[in-house]
Amino acid sequence: MSPDPAHDRTVGRGAGQAAYPPVQVTSPTFVGMPKFPKAARAELANAQQRRNLRHATHTIRDKRAHVVAEVDDWEALRVKGADAKDEALTHLADYLERLEESLTANGAVVHWARDAAEANRIVVDIVRAKEVDEVVKVKSMVTQEIELNEALEAAGVSAWETDLAELIVQLGHDRPSHILVPAIHRNRKEIRDIFLREMGAVGRPAPDDLTDDPARLAEAARLHLREKFLRAKVGISGANFAVADSGTLVVVESEGNGRMCLTLPETLISVVGIEKVLPTWDDLTTMLQLLPRSSTGERMNPYTTMWTGVHEGDGPQEVHVVLLDNGRSHVLADRVGRQALRCIRCSACLNVCPVYERTGGHAYGSVYPGPIGAVLNPQLRGTTSDIDRSLPYASSLCGACFDACPVRINIPELLVELRGKVVEESGPTPESTAMKAAAWVLSDPRRLATAQKAATIAGRLAGGRTIRSVPGLGAWTNARDLPTPPRETFRQWWVREHGNEDA
Amino acid sequence: MSPASRGDGPRVALFATCFNDTMWPGTPKATVRLLERLGCRVEFPLQQTCCGQMLTNTGYAAEAVPLVRRFVEVFGDYDHVVAPSGSCVGSVREQHPMIAKDDAVLSSRVAEVAPRVLELSEFLVDVLGVTDVGAYFPHRVTYHPTCHSLRMIRVADRPLQLLRAVRGIDLVELAGAEECCGFGGTFAMKNADVSIAMGSDKARNVLDTGAEVLVAGDNSCLAHIGGILGRQRSGVRTMHLAEILASTEEHPA
Numbered sequence: 001m002s003p004d005p006a007h008d009r010t011v012g013r014g015a016g017q018a019a020y021p022p023v024q025v026t027s028p029t030f031v032g033m034p035k036f037p038k039a040a041r042a043e044l045a046n047a048q049q050r051r052n053l054r055h056a057t058h059t060i061r062d063k064r065a066h067v068v069a070e071v072d073d074w075e076a077l078r079v080k081g082a083d084a085k086d087e088a089l090t091h092l093a094d095y096l097e098r099l100e101e102s103l104t105a106n107g108a109v110v111h112w113a114r115d116a117a118e119a120n121r122i123v124v125d126i127v128r129a130k131e132v133d134e135v136v137k138v139k140s141m142v143t144q145e146i147e148l149n150e151a152l153e154a155a156g157v158s159a160w161e162t163d164l165a166e167l168i169v170q171l172g173h174d175r176p177s178h179i180l181v182p183a184i185h186r187n188r189k190e191i192r193d194i195f196l197r198e199m200g201a202v203g204r205p206a207p208d209d210l211t212d213d214p215a216r217l218a219e220a221a222r223l224h225l226r227e228k229f230l231r232a233k234v235g236i237s238g239a240n241f242a243v244a245d246s247g248t249l250v251v252v253e254s255e256g257n258g259r260m261c262l263t264l265p266e267t268l269i270s271v272v273g274i275e276k277v278l279p280t281w282d283d284l285t286t287m288l289q290l291l292p293r294s295s296t297g298e299r300m301n302p303y304t305t306m307w308t309g310v311h312e313g314d315g316p317q318e319v320h321v322v323l324l325d326n327g328r329s330h331v332l333a334d335r336v337g338r339q340a341l342r343c344i345r346c347s348a349c350l351n352v353c354p355v356y357e358r359t360g361g362h363a364y365g366s367v368y369p370g371p372i373g374a375v376l377n378p379q380l381r382g383t384t385s386d387i388d389r390s391l392p393y394a395s396s397l398c399g400a401c402f403d404a405c406p407v408r409i410n411i412p413e414l415l416v417e418l419r420g421k422v423v424e425e426s427g428p429t430p431e432s433t434a435m436k437a438a439a440w441v442l443s444d445p446r447r448l449a450t451a452q453k454a455a456t457i458a459g460r461l462a463g464g465r466t467i468r469s470v471p472g473l474g475a476w477t478n479a480r481d482l483p484t485p486p487r488e489t490f491r492q493w494w495v496r497e498h499g500n501e502d503a
Numbered sequence: 504m505s506p507a508s509r510g511d512g513p514r515v516a517l518f519a520t521c522f523n524d525t526m527w528p529g530t531p532k533a534t535v536r537l538l539e540r541l542g543c544r545v546e547f548p549l550q551q552t553c554c555g556q557m558l559t560n561t562g563y564a565a566e567a568v569p570l571v572r573r574f575v576e577v578f579g580d581y582d583h584v585v586a587p588s589g590s591c592v593g594s595v596r597e598q599h600p601m602i603a604k605d606d607a608v609l610s611s612r613v614a615e616v617a618p619r620v621l622e623l624s625e626f627l628v629d630v631l632g633v634t635d636v637g638a639y640f641p642h643r644v645t646y647h648p649t650c651h652s653l654r655m656i657r658v659a660d661r662p663l664q665l666l667r668a669v670r671g672i673d674l675v676e677l678a679g680a681e682e683c684c685g686f687g688g689t690f691a692m693k694n695a696d697v698s699i700a701m702g703s704d705k706a707r708n709v710l711d712t713g714a715e716v717l718v719a720g721d722n723s724c725l726a727h728i729g730g731i732l733g734r735q736r737s738g739v740r741t742m743h744l745a746e747i748l749a750s751t752e753e754h755p756a
């Protein structure tokens with residue numbers, strides 16, 4: 001199937017692209033990640049993290065359930081949200097052009113970036129031109145995706161994360177493990193230790209008598225960040241939404257630190273994934289009901305900042321917007337898979353996921369963990385690496401994610417589709433041989449009956465004893481007994497009782 | 504025609520499911536007993552095999568096409584197809600349309616047949632309109648609503664309505680009931696560590712209820728949780744919903 005003509009015009013226009021848009025290049029950080037089951041095994045053994053995650057995910061899960069139940073017709077709202085995103089995605093090129101026009105008309109400078117390298121180069125060039133050696137950052141997934149901080153550092157620019165949890169991750173030389181709460185794997189005591197150890201090296205130190213009281217921790221972070229806010233000449237953000245008809249970018253947050261970065265610096269650079277575009281201002285009314293409830297379990301988040309280009313004498317006087325593809329066009333070309341681009345990064349699917357709850361985010365080998373990560377990473381990066389090939393299988397297909405998703409992304413369906421893709425690309429394997437054999441047996445009742453005989457023979461041999469290990473089935477029997485096969489199958493019983501006439 | 508059993512109620516085709524047929528024949532047998540007790544004429548079309556779920560969910564949907572074709576052929580003539588498995592019913596109702604989508608003829612056959620395939624509790628409550636099926640089971644029992652029953656075909660509280668009406672039963676609530684047990688088909692093997700971590704938590708919640716019996720509508724999930732409970736020598740018995748509902752004073756399960 002040929003991709004929509006949309007893509008040719010989205011990003012990197014006129015660059016003479018191949019018919020099928022490319023996947024993104026996996027960042028060096030995640031190249032060579034082991035496959036999920038192996039990474040997960042290590043995470044499962046981290047008792048402190050298990051406890052932290054369990055506590056945090058269950059707390060947010062319950063809060064979300066509570067505020068969602070308050071909404072009269074949540075389902076209708078979900079459909080509306082999904083429709084708005086689908087409208088934008090189906091006519092993406094048009095809406096992006098409208099966005100560019102609106103932004104430009106309001107004094108913003110629009111840049112187009114095909115991939116991470118291009119986006120980073122654009123941002124670094126702007127920052128260099130300002131002759132600064134530091135920038136303040138609003139929490140943003142997309143700048144993590146492109147590893148902008150690393151690119152800035154390589155250019156001699158310090159990028160200060162200002163979201164509290166992001167600050168904890170940055171100070172701890174750690175990686176985020178959750179979309180919304182990147183330090184979800186840390187508890188208060190660990191945070192206190194990180195602040196005491198690390199703050200002094202990069203700015204105002206934490207007070208010596210710091211405790212793990214949340215108010216004291218927040219105070220230490222506030223003081224540490226304040227001098228950075230007041231000093232910074234350049235702010236960098238992402239955006240939760242980009243409204244095409246007005247040219248308005250929106251950042252939704254809890255702490256107000258984002259707003260500091262969006263209003264105080266002279267120059268503001270926002271990196272925005274092309275799937276963030278919304279057709280109209282009205283669509284925001286839907287999204288702003290869906291997002292906070294799904295995300296933090298609040299009716300409304302404390303700070304919502306919207307800006308439309310440049311306002312003379314108010315806020316940043318130079319506004320840049322970098323519209324980023326980085327594999328999104330590739331996902332868009334897949335008619336089933338493209339629904340993943342509806343994602344508004346609320347993280348509800350992570351919080352309800354029984355796998356994520358136990359492994360945490362690091363095992364997913366990407367800044368996008370959890371159920372949506374298991375879909376989006378192999379979509380965006382392709383399925384050539386161990387980790388990306390294993391991610392579609394990192395789910396029991398329990399369906400909790402689909403139920404929680406505010407924009408109705410059918411994650412289990414997408415996972416199953418992606419499994420098909422992995423199988424297709426892997427060629428013949430012992431598994432594919434076994435599955436084809438199973439399909440052959442199952443496609444004929446006589447063959448099935450013959451195979452069943454083997455099971456009943458095993459059942460007779462076991463003679464009612466519990467089966468505790470079987471060679472080759474260690475993955476099952478290491479921690480689970482096996483059910484003992486019966487001496488007679490149902491089919492045999494039925495024929496014995498009723499004869500073997502059939503329709 | 505396969506030999507029909509007595510009764511003047513609706514004619515029902517039993518889709519035993521290949522796993523039950525092979526590993527847990529007690530469940531389809533109990534289903535037959537129960538449905539006949541309620542007056543249904545139960546038939547078991549011998550040409551049936553498997554819904555193809557394992558193939559589909561492991562990435563071999565193409566291999567499942569012949570199974571979908573066979574399914575609509577075998578069950579196409581019945582107004583009611585009943586299966587004692589939420590998961591296999593989910594596979595038929597939710598996945599068969601997806602698997603058949605590139606074949607217009609098969610697609611339309613699936614669209615006719617799939618909606619008539621019901622999980623046991625759906626059939627009892629919605630078609631027969633009963634919640635008290637005359638069962639007797641004097642034991643302490645807790646119920647695990649399996650994911651596909653709950654979130655794929657949405658049986659909601661039908662199994663609980665049926666269980667509550669069982670005479671003698673001491674039905675106790677399971678904490679975290681709606682959380683996945685970690686079975687997930689080939690997930691149990693491919694991601695064995697996570698699967699066991701999930702199953703252990705489920706097993707702990709089961710033990711906390713003090714129940715002697717864990718009941719569910721899917722034997723595969725029960726094999727996983729029961730496999731962990733068994734390894735712990737916990738002494739908790741796992742039973743399919745059909746077996747409890749089929750149990751009577753004269754023929755106790």
Ligand code: SF4
Nearest residue numbers: 343344346347349405
């Ligand atoms: S997939 Fe849905 S639930 Fe998950 S983060 Fe995206 S919008 Fe939220």
